[in-house]
Amino acid sequence: MSRTPRRYLSAAALISATLLVSGCLSNDPEAVETEDDAAAAAAEPAGDNAEPGDDVVIGFSGPAAGHGWIGAITEGAQNQGDEFDDVELRVSEGTDDVNQQISQIEQFINDDVDAIVVLPFDGAALTEVAIEAMNAGIPVVNVDREFSSPFAARTTILGDNYGMGVSAGTYICEQLGDQDDAVVAEIAGIDSLPLTQDRSQGFEDALSDCGMEVENRVAADFTVAGGESATANLLQAAPEIDAIWNHDDEQGVGVLAAIENAGRDEFFMIGGAGSANMMREIESGDSVVEATVVYPASQAADGVRLARLLAQERAMSDLVESDVPREIQLYAPVVMG
Known part of the structure; x- marks a missing residue:
């Protein structure tokens, strides 16, 4: 690659x-x-x-x-x-x-x-x-x-919003690069904002470089409630997922709530922004959250x-x-x- x-x-x-x-x-x-x-x-x-x-x-x-x-x-x-x-x-x-x-x-x-x-x-x-x-x-x-x-x-x-997407996609490629049929999902922020568009483009480009693509994508609104609602819809639409990138750790609180409510844990997730909550999830070792991309x-x-x-x-x-x-x-x- x-x-x-x-x-x-x-x-x-x-x-x-x-x-x-x-x-x-x-x-x-x-x-x-x-x-x-x-x-x-x-x-x-x-x-x-x-x-x-x-x-x-x-x-x-x-x-x-x-x-x-x-x-x-x-x-x-x-x-x-x-x-x-x-x-x-x-x-x-x-x-x-x-x-x-x-x-x-x-x-x-x-x-x-x-x-x-x-x-x-x-x-x-x-x-x-x-x-x-x-x-x-x-x-x-x-x-x-x-x-x-x-x-x-x-x-x-x-x-570096484009770089955020590249970092997230590169991490997923390194974890799943040998799985040609890996299912990758994306939980974006507010789609009308250029920063969200840049993050998604960087993510798409990094995945493309290792032969992957986003199979399922939803957009939230950078809020806890929006993250939970969008993720619930995503999990209903996708019965099997290998990796998720969530653009924002604040909405990630809602994302994790939806994941817990659905009883799903077959995938790993990478977050975005580097919040203290996500740091604790990563350190715990028993969360689907494996990593996050820092946004200063x-x-x-x-x-x-x-x-x-x-x-x-x-x-x-x-x-x-x-x-x-x-x-x-x-x-x-x-x-x-």
């Missing part, structure tokens, strides 16, 4: 790890964390970037924190803002209402903040108001869910760091290419017991 080798980490090592952000941010594959650790993982500023600069006001807007990963994202942003004496971070109330989030960005524009960090509930829907902010001379840092125009953000920080919850904290530099018209002095880059993509390794 021609797949690029992926690095695997133990669950125990993952739980004890923290992401050390050096200078501005780090993408060291060895320094990974669970979503539950991320909110507390804001590192002490280092290097020239830690030196106080002009006082700046940064606005932050994100979805409602009904999901553990979103909660960690928001808390991480708040903690990071607290690290800097020269930053006033204004955090809008989390919302899954697109119109309300648009109003939050408009308020930041009216307040003439110095920079905006936004994790949009729907990137396409918030693109126009983000362009409005950029046209007003306010740099926008786009986190996780990408806008539909390159003019909507000065910098975009993304998890440090993105908003990194966004606040970058927004500060942009607002102060400073650069990333600890890099050879010192200007703040247009796009940053974080690493998504597999962890297993």
Whole structure:
């Protein structure tokens, strides 16, 4: 097979790890964390970037924190803002209402903040108001869910969604690669989001590389209830399964509930996001969950760091290419017991 080798980490090592952000941010594959650790993982500023600069006001807007990963994202942003004496971070109330989030960005524009960090509930829907902010001379840092125009953000920080799918597919190939008739199932997140589409494409491509394909696929909505409902439908439709990839560990709680209710255990499952719950499932040794693909919850904290530099018209002095880059993509390794 021609797949690029992926690095695997133990669950125990993952739980004890923290992401050390050096200078501005780090993408060291060895320094990974669970979503539950991320909110507390804001590192002490280092290097020239830690030196106080002009006082700046940064606005932050994100979805409602009904999901553990979103909660960690928001808390991480708040903690990071607290690290800097020269930053006033204004955090809008989390919302899954697109119109309300648009109003939050408009308020930041009216307040003439110095920079905006936004994790949009729907990137396409918030693109126009983000362009409005950029046209007003306010740099926008786009986190996780990408806008539909390159003019909507000065910098975009993304998890490696395609890489998540590749990592999950590669793991399954390595476990089942000699079984030509293996049945692989997929429990996706919200199908309308580009990040879900990227995860599914990466998964499909990795499986194709070892002669497999997804036999059964359902989409949930990144919630516990959605995961349970979608999985119940999947298990009814597929009487025999060898492996399942579930895109999101939060909805994975519902996925596991449906699996238990159905009395099924003939397959193994790989999760997505690296939540503490899934780490415990992996470590237990008696769960269908064998592994999960990490999806960093440090993105908003990194966004606040970058927004500060942009607002102060400073650069990333600890890099050879010192200007703040247009796009940053974080690493998504597999962890297993």
